[in-house]
Amino acid sequence: MIGNGVNLIDSEQSISWNELLRDISNNYGIDIDLDNVFKPFPLAFEEMLHQKSGINHFNDKIKNLKQLIRRCIEQQLKGKSGFNFFHNKLAKLDYDDILTTNYDYGLELSIEPNFLERKIEFAQNRQERKFSLKRNYHLPQNNLYIWHIHGELIDSRNLSSSSKFYHEESIMIGYEHYSSYLQLIQDNIRGKSGTQKVENQSLLVRLKNESKSPFWIDIFFTHNIDIIGLGLDFSENHLWWLINYRANEIRKENSNSKVKFNNRIRFFYPKINGAYQIDINHFSDLDELIIKKNSIQKAKAIAEVLKAFKVHPKPIECDSYKDFYNKLSNNHLLS
Numbered sequence: 001m002i003g004n005g006v007n008l009i010d011s012e013q014s015i016s017w018n019e020l021l022r023d024i025s026n027n028y029g030i031d032i033d034l035d036n037v038f039k040p041f042p043l044a045f046e047e048m049l050h051q052k053s054g055i056n057h058f059n060d061k062i063k064n065l066k067q068l069i070r071r072c073i074e075q076q077l078k079g080k081s082g083f084n085f086f087h088n089k090l091a092k093l094d095y096d097d098i099l100t101t102n103y104d105y106g107l108e109l110s111i112e113p114n115f116l117e118r119k120i121e122f123a124q125n126r127q128e129r130k131f132s133l134k135r136n137y138h139l140p141q142n143n144l145y146i147w148h149i150h151g152e153l154i155d156s157r158n159l160s161s162s163s164k165f166y167h168e169e170s171i172m173i174g175y176e177h178y179s180s181y182l183q184l185i186q187d188n189i190r191g192k193s194g195t196q197k198v199e200n201q202s203l204l205v206r207l208k209n210e211s212k213s214p215f216w217i218d219i220f221f222t223h224n225i226d227i228i229g230l231g232l233d234f235s236e237n238h239l240w241w242l243i244n245y246r247a248n249e250i251r252k253e254n255s256n257s258k259v260k261f262n263n264r265i266r267f268f269y270p271k272i273n274g275a276y277q278i279d280i281n282h283f284s285d286l287d288e289l290i291i292k293k294n295s296i297q298k299a300k301a302i303a304e305v306l307k308a309f310k311v312h313p314k315p316i317e318c319d320s321y322k323d324f325y326n327k328l329s330n331n332h333l334l335s
Helices: 017-028 041-051 058-077 085-091 106-111 115-122 175-190 203-208 216-222 237-254 286-308 321-330
Strands: 097-100 136-139 144-148 225-227 265-272 312-318
Touching (some): 017 058, 041 058, 085 106, 085 321, 097 216, 106 136, 115 136, 175 216, 216 237, 265 286, 265 321, 312 321
Parallel strands (some): 097 144, 225 265, 265 312
Antiparallel strands (some): 136 144
């Protein structure tokens, strides 16, 4: 499971969440404080949405902002490969599936340089519109499935110019989208009564019957997962809920549970030498010191909660983020 960290190793290939939201605010002249560390990005997006001027319908504003996100990222990548060395290294490791929260196609391009021209050949379950439980790309040369679980820059549906739908609709950035996605995941795990179709069965029935599932969420219960380059901010409510649900089901295994969970989930994160130490003499002002302390406390809180949720935090001693990815891809830590 790969987050935006792999993009940020090469600043020429991508932009950060903060820079992306800043580009949107600048394009529309929206005055918003994006430097407040306590403001989650999904809510910052909603704040901009409500502040965006104009008389157009609310859904049209969402459409305009999502299409701007696509244009901003495409502009950032214009004339570039769209991937870096570590996309290629990670994509070639011995995994069956990669779940990514990234909208871009750096992982696919690192394997198939003509991916954008051939997208439709690789697309699976491409009719999903707003949500991304089933969408993925199968790259046969590596027999690898790449799942864009937070949507993608431009989906693979055939849409006419007069369609009320749009290709950027799956981009998941706002709080409303996050919350609706969580509800859909919960509905999918509970299943629907009165049907034998795999897609409508509950998660536990699918696992008990060893059914071939089209949903990425089942991978959290059937496969070993390594999480890399993903901060797992507490605003990622759907991922935290899913990890917590798995932990609850593991606790039930001693009480006549008919489904056993033997998979392992590991959370790799860099422990940069000196980064977790605070020397008050190195800070020029109090605000900088507070930000540093909050960052350390947040990382500590995430690791503690993950451990309680039956996920294994794996700090990697390193000198830099680049060193972190080098160690992951070269030293067989992911085997």
